[in-house]
Amino acid sequence: xxxxxxxxxxxxxxxxxxxxxxxxxxxxxxxxxxxxxxxxxxxxxxxxxxxxxxxxxxxxxxxxxxxxxxxxxxxxxxxxxxxxxxxxxxxxxxxxxxxxxxxxxxxxxxxxxxxxxxxxxxxxxxxxxxxxxxxxxxxxxxxxxxxxxxxxxxxxxxxxxxxxxxxxxxxxxxxxxxxxxxxxxxxxxxxx
Amino acid sequence: xxxxxxxxxxxxxxxxxxxxxxxxxxxxxxxxxxxxxxxxxxxxxxxxxxxxxxxxxxxxxxxxxxxxxxxxxxxxxxxxxxxxxxxxxxxxxxxxxxxxxxxxxxxxxxxxxxxxxx
Numbered sequence: 137x138x139x140x141x142x143x144x145x146x147x148x149x150x151x152x153x154x155x156x157x158x159x160x161x162x163x164x165x166x167x168x169x170x171x172x173x174x175x176x177x178x179x180x181x182x183x184x185x186x187x188x189x190x191x192x193x194x195x196x197x198x199x200x201x202x203x204x205x206x207x208x209x210x211x212x213x214x215x216x217x218x219x220x221x222x223x224x225x226x227x228x229x230x231x232x233x234x235x236x237x238x239x240x241x242x243x244x245x246x247x248x249x250x251x252x253x254x255x256x257x258x259x260x261x262x263x264x265x266x267x268x269x270x271x272x273x274x275x276x277x278x279x280x281x282x283x284x285x286x287x288x289x290x291x292x293x294x295x296x297x298x299x300x301x302x303x304x305x306x307x308x309x310x311x312x313x314x315x316x317x318x319x320x321x322x323x324x325x326x327x328x
Numbered sequence: 329x330x331x332x333x334x335x336x337x338x339x340x341x342x343x344x345x346x347x348x349x350x351x352x353x354x355x356x357x358x359x360x361x362x363x364x365x366x367x368x369x370x371x372x373x374x375x376x377x378x379x380x381x382x383x384x385x386x387x388x389x390x391x392x393x394x395x396x397x398x399x400x401x402x403x404x405x406x407x408x409x410x411x412x413x414x415x416x417x418x419x420x421x422x423x424x425x426x427x428x429x430x431x432x433x434x435x436x437x438x439x440x441x442x443x444x445x446x
Contacts, residue, residue, distance in 0.1 A: 144331055144333045144334060145331050145333075145334050147334050147337055147338055147384065147385060147386075148385050148386055149341065149385065150341050150342070150345075150385050150406070150408040150409055150410055151410055152361075152409065152410045152411045154385075154406065154409065157337075159333055159334055159337055161333060302337075305333065305336065307333055307336070307337060309337065318331075
């Protein structure tokens with residue numbers, strides 16, 4: 137079972153021991169059509185993007201005008217209608233996938249946890265990657281050498297236990313942290 | 329302003345708690361549940377609240393007392409923690425700031441806080 141979720145932010149419980157939780161909002165979604173493997177075309181609301189292709193789909197599946205995004209998900213529904221969130225009530229563990237925060241073009245200290253050099257005492261080696269190879273032999277850089285480059289903004293999946301699920305507001309509390317910025321959208325899949 | 333969903337999630341946990349109104353400078357008595365093996369008992373910790381910080385379920389306060397041999401002892405408690413059985417205000421104090429860290433540098437009578445009488 138998969139759901140579209142929005143990361144809200146973090147909080148904690150007052151139990152002993154206190155558990156750090158991330159709150160996720162399960163977006164309202166409409167199931168447009170379901171096939172025999174429970175794979176469904178699901179529509180949800182995000183922003184105001186609209187074009188003729190979306191309008192055509194809305195007409196085909198009788199959706200209201202604000203449902204402007206479509207994804208394919210595993211669902212619990214037998215037929216089209218509102219997405220069934222009941223399985224979240226009994227679920228224990230989730231796999232949550234979100235885009236990590238983008239860091240742009242990052243150096244090796246941030247990107248690969250290199251140590252860097254001393255800041256002072258005239259070392260002339262601060263945050264640079266340093267040597268990237270040997271000498272005339274092998275005469276090339278080893279494949280997979282860790283170097284500066286684009287970091288973040290990639291899909292990352294983490295496994296979290298469910299602490300609570302408020303079905304009325306669709307608020308999930310999962311133990312621990314989840315990738316990405318607050319307000320970003322992602323997917324949550326029930327593991328068990 | 330905090331996010332309304334976070335606020336609702338925390339309000340659900342906090343609403344059942346009955347916490348007296350207190351601030352830095354007040355002398356308070358905290359009854360802490362202590363679990364030793366399978367036995368449970370309550371220990372009191374009485375001293376001056378020298379700071380409150382944080383919001384929602386993460387709110388904490390610092391209690392400072394002078395222990396044996398004049399050694400200062402400070403404990404930080406989460407206000408809404410289930411391990412706290414009761415918080416009682418023993419005495420209200422007159423102070424002009426919300427963080428009383430200057431008390432750490434004071435000894436004896438200089439570290440005294442006047443009582444607020446109404």
